[in-house]
Amino acid sequence: MSDRIEVLKTYKTYVGGNFPRTESGRYYKVYDKDDNVLANACQCSRKDLRDAVVAAGDAQPGWNDRTAYNRGQILYRIAEMLETRKAQFIEELETIGYSNEEAEEEVNTSIDRLIYYAGWSDKYQQVFGTINPVASSHFNFSMPEPMGIVNIWAPEERPLLGLVSVMAPVIVGGNSCIILASEKYPLSAVSFAEVLNSSDVPGGVVNILTGYRDELLEHMTTHMDVNAFFYTDTTVDEEARKQIDENATLNLKRVIRKPIEDWLADDSQSPYFITDFQEIKTTWHPVGL
Amino acid sequence: MSDDQQTADTIEEKPYKPSSPSSKLNFDGVWEYDDAPQSTEHAEVKEQYDLYIDGEFVAPEKGRYFDSVNPATEETLCSFAEATQQDIDKAVKAARNAFENEWSELEAKERGKYIFRLARLIQERAREFAILESLDGGKPIRESRDVDIPLAAAHFFYYAGWADKLEYAFPGKKAEPLGVAGQIIPWNFPMLMLAWKIAPALATGNTVVLKPAETTSLTALKFAELCRDAGLPDGVVNIVTGAGQTGSTIVNHKGIDKIAFTGSTKVGKIIKESLAGTDKKYTLELGGKGPNIIFEDAPLDQAVEGIINAIFFNQGHVCCAGSRLFVQEGIADKVIQKLRDRMETLIVGDPLDKNTDIGAVNSEQQYNKINEYLELGVNEGADMYQSSCQIPEEGYFCRPTLFTNVAQSNRIVQEEIFGPVLTVQTFRTAEEGIAKANNTPYGLAGGVWTDKGSKIFKVGSKIRNGVVWSNTYNKFDPTSPFGGFKESGEGREGGLHGLYPYVKLR
Structure with a gap:
């Protein structure tokens, strides 16, 4: 052992491809399995969320204009980057109480999940789009198109796998998103932002904030430029659920609630999670000489 | 042209006469349309209608009825029962019972055969339904006869076929019905909206409690007769009439698993809010302020017909109406002139006259409400142009109206008027046209007119609307999904995608 003093990482947020700290200057303490302080995470504010929505709005049209093939390759690239940083993520999960095997399983599944959705990038349109045989001389087809900007609560448990599982189906379909990381275990999310940052994902497509759900619920569900709100925790109580739904009426935000207990299970990934964040657009055109 | 064959010489001898932008066919005093009334003697309207619950016509518990007016004459047509909590309880109970003990037990192909029967019965009695639709709602007979009722039948025919094929609709999943669907429909396409709601619900194995709009309940109750004639098991379809309070009772009823609503964005938001925190699935088909974008390279005469059809179809009572016209600057004057000329030829009047364009x-x-918006538009500084046509003295008639010199922020540009009122704006570049088109909270439908194929796809993909009509407008088909982005609604109706709101996937 050397006497070298280790350099500790400051855990920040990820907005518009940059790593700012919260504008509010607030923090909250994150603890390891033995209740030692691991880090000071940003306690993000409404203003941070609004900045993130602006970044997501700027990035979304360009992201959607990428070819499906390109989006697929970028998701694959995220998986590649995660694979090379596996050790770091395993170690991080161990600090919060995962055994080495459990941590490895979570990271492996996360990588595989990214590959799963990368592969869907140019296929869900074929499975869920239609050509409609209308009874007139028109060519008519229906295709899924992204909703736009999606606010997401990453699952409280499974700090890496949960995050990857809610992010991938949203962005593979051309949406951009703002993800509030697990409140209790936000560190994997912040480290994952570093993976995103080196994976050719355009800045602003994925934005990651840390902070308190209770504080940010209202702002994440009422923001008028956000098209959908996605959450999966079974622990969200009835009152919060009702509040989310009510707030969403303001601009008819789509609320996608998918209670999922086991993120390792195969049925926690599905092309239907992609289409949950798509709108079907139908185009008519006359046929004639 | 005369009977004499023209030779090249005679053509050359004619003096050259330029056609002015305002040139038009002039039939004044030369041709006049005779009355061409559709006979109503075959369509029976009773004085009073009851509720249809559990396969029977029953009087409402509170014994209250309300009048329905023929908007073309302002005379009372008949009266409908007002359903209150107890009636809705009965209807939901009947629907639940039918769902559990009858409809879900039935083999899917047999379920489909009942729906086919309904399609056929509508076709057999199509003219009667068309007449009633025009009497009750004021829409031109030509439209109810050629659009509303045939499309309603087609919807039942289309979804009937899905009943035993659902395993092909949702790859990798098994589709199960939700249970009892509460459905609330608007007054602009009464029978067609009923078909949009009931056909997919039944095909996927649900049972139904449907409330038609209070001003247009007649065809829904006639449809109840068809359900009886088809031998549909009691309680599978229940029709309850009433106004907003009745609708709210349905939305908040604990025994209902799914709400399907078509109507205004305002009411849609109220419904979405009432469903907060519940497990009820819902679809909302709400308002719109459809952009209709005309590029300089568009086929102008077709485009003008398209603009007319987009805004004046069904008196403009269309959620997807092309109510905001965007014309590329270079052709704006020409298009507006052509529009005015065409508007002059529209016949406004008796809905039962086969020549009527606008009922x-x-x-x-x-x-x-429409008149308030006309006043508002003038007060906002816009220039109003109305067709000079004659309109009947009795009844609620509105001349086709055009507003030019409007701003993006004007209320007549931002808000849904739901009448024959068009606003006209111009743009220079495609980017500007798209940005203006997308600049409302709505996102239901829109049109793009250009002869350039690549431009159609580019502009079409940038418009944030659920339906894009390229070089056409206001076309509908049961195989074609319909529904909105943004505040124009959630979910799709029609086509394969229209099945999804009525199933849970395992």
């Missing part, structure tokens, strides 16, 4: 505004309430 009666659906109700006094809507008539007043």
Whole structure:
């Protein structure tokens, strides 16, 4: 052992491809399995969320204009980057109480999940789009198109796998998103932002904030430029659920609630999670000489 | 042209006469249309209609009835029962019972055969339904006869076939019905909206409690007769009439698993809010302010017909109406002139006359609302142009109206008027046109007119609307999904995608 003093990482947020700290200057303490302080995470504010929505709005049209093939390759690239940083993520999960095997399983599944959705990038349109045989001389087809900007609560448990599982189906379909990381275990999310940052994902497509759900619920569900709100925790109580739904009426935000207990299970990934964040657009055109 | 064959010489000898932009066919005093009334003697309207619950016509528990007015004459047509909590309880109970003990037990192919029967019965009695639709709602007979009722039948025919094929609709999943669907429909396409709601619900194995709009309940109750004639098991379809309070009772009823609503964005938001925190699935088909974008390279005559059809179809009572016209600057004057000329030829009047293009505004309430918007538009500084046509003295009629010199922020540009009122704006570049088109909270439908194929796809993909009509407008088909982005609604109706709101996937 050397006497070298280790350099500790400051855990920040990820907005518009940059790593700012919260504008509010607030923090909250994150603890390891033995209740030692691991880090000071940003306690993000409404203003941070609004900045993130602006970044997501700027990035979304360009992201959607990428070819499906390109989006697929970028998701694959995220998986590649995660694979090379596996050790770091395993170690991080161990600090919060995962055994080495459990941590490895979570990271492996996360990588595989990214590959799963990368592969869907140019296929869900074929499975869920239609050509409609209308009874007139028109060519008519229906295709899924992204909703736009999606606010997401990453699952409280499974700090890496949960995050990857809610992010991938949203962005593979051309949406951009703002993800509030697990409140209790936000560190994997912040480290994952570093993976995103080196994976050719355009800045602003994925934005990651840390902070308190209770504080940010209202702002994440009422923001008028956000098209959908996605959450999966079974622990969200009835009152919060009702509040989310009510707030969403303001601009008819789509609320996608998918209670999922086991993120390792195969049925926690599905092309239907992609289409949950798509709108079907139908185009008519006359046929004639 | 005369009978004499023209030779090249005679053509050359004719003096050259340029056609002015305002040139038009002039039939004044030369041709006049005779009355061409559709006979109503075959369509029976009773004085009073009850509720249809559990396969029977029953009087409402509280014994209250309300009048329905023929908007073309302002005379009372008949009266409908007002369903209150107890009636809705009965209807939901009947639907639940039918769902559990009858409809879900039935083999899917047999279920489909009942729906086929309904399609056929509508076709057999199509003219009667068309007449009733025009009497009750004021829409031109030509439209109810050629559009509403045939499409309603087609919807039942289309979804009937899905009943035993659902395993092909959702790859990798098994589709199960939700249970009892509460459905609330608007007054602009009463029978067609009923078909949009009931056909997919039944095909996927659900049972139904449907409330038609209070001003247009007649065809729904006639449809109840068809359900009886088809031998549909009691309780599978229940029709309850009433106004907003009745609708709210349905939305909040604990025994209902799914709400399907078509109507205004305002009411849609109220419904979404009432469903907060519940497990009820819902679809909302709400308002719109459809952009209709005309590029300089568009086929102008077709485009003008398209603009007319987009805004004046069904008196403009269409959620997807092309109510905001965007014309590329270079052709704006020409298009506006052509539009005015074409508007002059529109016949406004008796809905039952087969020559009528624009019938009666659906109700006094809507008539007043449209007039308020006309006043507002003038007060906002826009230039109003109205066709000079004759309109009947009785009844609620509105002349086709054009507003030019409007701003993006004007209320007549931002808000849904739901009447024959078009606003005209110009743009220079495609980017500007798209940005203006997308600049409302709505996102239901829109049109793009250009002869350039690549431009159609580019502009079409940038418009944030659920339906894009390229070089056409206001076309509908049961195989074609319909529904909105943004505040124009959630979910799709029609086509394969229209099945999804009525199933849970395992």
